[in-house]
Amino acid sequence: MFQSSPGSGMTPLEMLLIGFAVGFTGAMVPGPMLFATIESSLKTGWTAGPKIVFGHALLEIFTCILIIAGMTAIMNERVIRAISLIGGISLIVFGGMILKGRAKAGFDIKSSSSVTNPVLAGIMTSASNPFFWLWWLSAGNGLLVEGLRTGLTAAGVFVLGHWMADTAWYSLVSGSFSRGRSLMPEKLYRSVLAACGMFLIVFGLWFIIRTI
Numbered sequence: 001m002f003q004s005s006p007g008s009g010m011t012p013l014e015m016l017l018i019g020f021a022v023g024f025t026g027a028m029v030p031g032p033m034l035f036a037t038i039e040s041s042l043k044t045g046w047t048a049g050p051k052i053v054f055g056h057a058l059l060e061i062f063t064c065i066l067i068i069a070g071m072t073a074i075m076n077e078r079v080i081r082a083i084s085l086i087g088g089i090s091l092i093v094f095g096g097m098i099l100k101g102r103a104k105a106g107f108d109i110k111s112s113s114s115v116t117n118p119v120l121a122g123i124m125t126s127a128s129n130p131f132f133w134l135w136w137l138s139a140g141n142g143l144l145v146e147g148l149r150t151g152l153t154a155a156g157v158f159v160l161g162h163w164m165a166d167t168a169w170y171s172l173v174s175g176s177f178s179r180g181r182s183l184m185p186e187k188l189y190r191s192v193l194a195a196c197g198m199f200l201i202v203f204g205l206w207f208i209i210r211t212i
Contacts, residue, residue, distance in 0.1 A: 015147045015154045019161025022091075022143065022203070025196035026135065027169040029098055030105050032125040034173065040118045041174035048118045049174030053166045055122025063136050064159055067144055068152075080145055084211040087142015091204030094139060098197035102190045142207070 010018070033056060040048035126132045147155030176183040183189075 010146060010150060010154060012150070012154045012157045015143075015150070015158040016161040018143065018203075019158040020165045021161075021199070022139075023162035023165030024169060025098070025200055026094075027166050028193060028196055029101075031131065032129050033122065033170075036118075036121045036125045037170050037173050038177050040121060041178040043116075044118065046171065046175040046178045048178070049170035049172070050167055051118035052122035052125075052174075053163065053170050055119040055124075056126045056166060057122075057163050058119075059123050059126045059132075060136070060159065060162075063133075063140075064144060064155075067136070067141055068148070068155070080149060081211055083145045084142045085208060087139045087145070088204045088208035088211060090135075090138035090142070091200050091207060093204075094135070095197045095200030095202075095204060098193055098200065102193040102197065105186070105190055105193055139204075146207075 033052060037049050037052050040052065143158060144155050147158040173183055184192075
């Protein structure tokens with residue numbers, strides 16, 4: 001159903017690398033999941049990061065299944081192009097948001113969570129974050145559909161790359177804070193966020209040009 005003509009989609013390796021790169025930029029942005037990881041790592045140690053990512057991934061599996069199931073009913077070239085264009089534009093918007101908000105970014109815990117189970121915290125911080133749903137309904141949807149142009153394997157490794165990035169970043173965060181120190185100086189962190197924002201903008205432009 002999802003196998004397209006040769007050369008029309010990206011290879012599984014390309015989708016894996018894209019999933020990791022885009023996923024890493026998203027993981028680094030401050031949000032409820034990052035602060036929950038910091039707070040939980042102070043209480044339970046470095047394993048908080050992987051456990052929170054596991055809960056986050058459970059919700060993403062459900063989301064991706066819904067996206068793929070929906071694509072089986074409407075999959076055609078015009079729909080693919082429309083979704084890809086929306087995805088590319090969304091990547092640019094998310095990149096701009098990162099650039100705009102980087103000046104205030106930091107590792108200070110903004111709020112205290114009453115959830116003590118890291119896996120449950122991963123599910124709840126994702127489900128309650130509107131940007132999670134906005135991401136998967138726009139940019140994530142477009143990239144997942146790009147993988148489906150090649151086949152389910154390419155789409156699957158895109159999601160796998162995304163999870164690898166999440167696991168790597170949040171493990172670093174929880175490992176660092178469980179030892180009582182910040183991962184990096186805030187000035188460096190903001191510079192890295194600026195690079196992430198620029199990457200998403202450039203990648204979004206490339207994705208739009210490729211689609212057109």
